[in-house]
Amino acid sequence: MFIRNCLTPREELVTVTPDCTITEVIRRMKLHALDSVPVVDQHDRFLGLTGYGRILKSLLRQENPSSISLLQQVADAVEKMEPVSVDGDFEEVLPVIVRYPFVPITDEDGIFLGIAKISNIESALSLAFGTGLRGTRLLIGVFMDQPRLLERILASLKSYNVNIISLATFDAGDTAARRILLKLSPSSHTRDIVKNLNEQGFRVLSVKEA
Numbered sequence: 001m002f003i004r005n006c007l008t009p010r011e012e013l014v015t016v017t018p019d020c021t022i023t024e025v026i027r028r029m030k031l032h033a034l035d036s037v038p039v040v041d042q043h044d045r046f047l048g049l050t051g052y053g054r055i056l057k058s059l060l061r062q063e064n065p066s067s068i069s070l071l072q073q074v075a076d077a078v079e080k081m082e083p084v085s086v087d088g089d090f091e092e093v094l095p096v097i098v099r100y101p102f103v104p105i106t107d108e109d110g111i112f113l114g115i116a117k118i119s120n121i122e123s124a125l126s127l128a129f130g131t132g133l134r135g136t137r138l139l140i141g142v143f144m145d146q147p148r149l150l151e152r153i154l155a156s157l158k159s160y161n162v163n164i165i166s167l168a169t170f171d172a173g174d175t176a177a178r179r180i181l182l183k184l185s186p187s188s189h190t191r192d193i194v195k196n197l198n199e200q201g202f203r204v205l206s207v208k209e210a
Contacts, residue, residue: 002090006116006124007105013114015040018047018075022055025074036101038115039078046104046112048078086113090124097121130165130183136190137210140180141203153180156196160189183210 015038016025029037029051036051058077059068083104084092093103093116102115126132142149150167157164163185170179187193194204 002124002128003084003086003088003093003105003116006090006093006103006120007086007114008117008120009114010044010112011114013038015112016050016074017041018073018078020074021071022059022074022077023070025050025055026052026070038102038104038112039074040112044111046083046106046110048080049100049102049104050074050077050079051101054079083110083112084116093121128166129168129181133165133183134186135165135210136184136187137206137208138182138184138194138197138204139206140182140197141205142178142180146201149180152200153182153197153202156200157184157193160187160193162187162189162193179205 014028014032014034016028018039018041025037029035034051036049036054039047039050041047055074055077062068081096081100081104083106084096086105086107096103097116097118102117103121104115105113107113140153146152154164165183165185166181167183168181170181184190184193190207194207197204
């Protein structure tokens with residue numbers, strides 16, 4: 001669902017085919033103020049991406065400078081990359097977006113559906129973390145050998161009738177330690193919640209009103 005929510009559909013995008021000339025690709029990118037564009041074949045399957053940097057590299061790779069022509073096809077300036085399935089997990093887009101300007105999204109048959117832009121992913125993450133919603137942000141330190149961590153944390157909150165806005169875990173830089181980022185709706189019981197968590201053996205590292 002997250003990937004579908006991040007999708008900018010193909011109908012709103014500029015795409016090119018590998019038989020387009022370099023001149024035509026540059027013209028389209030310049031017209032739409034783009035630095036790179038998706039490349040698809042005649043069957044609407046995603047092939048890779050191209051852009052100014054990739055075009056320049058492909059031209060510089062040619063052994064004979066006198067043979068360089070902007071009328072040649074852009075096929076040699078296409079960087080291959082693996083698309084992400086629209087039904088895949090949201091985490092799959094993260095290692096792609098740190099390397100490329102967008103994440104190509106396809107259906108189960110490999111048909112190009114569109115892309116996830118950095119702005120789309122930022123919006124999805126903001127939604128997941130409850131950015132902009134008022135609440136209390138608790139950073140909790142835990143050790144991996146503690147059993148039923150999340151179950152115990154949720155149980156300790158139950159009596160305070162507080163809503164959970166977001167909950168995320170991440171590595172603390174130690175294989176034995178983790179951090180849990182918990183954001184709760186505004187409550188008059190924050191001090192009691194923190195005290196209860198500490199008494200349950202958790203370590204509340206910080207408390208911030210956001």
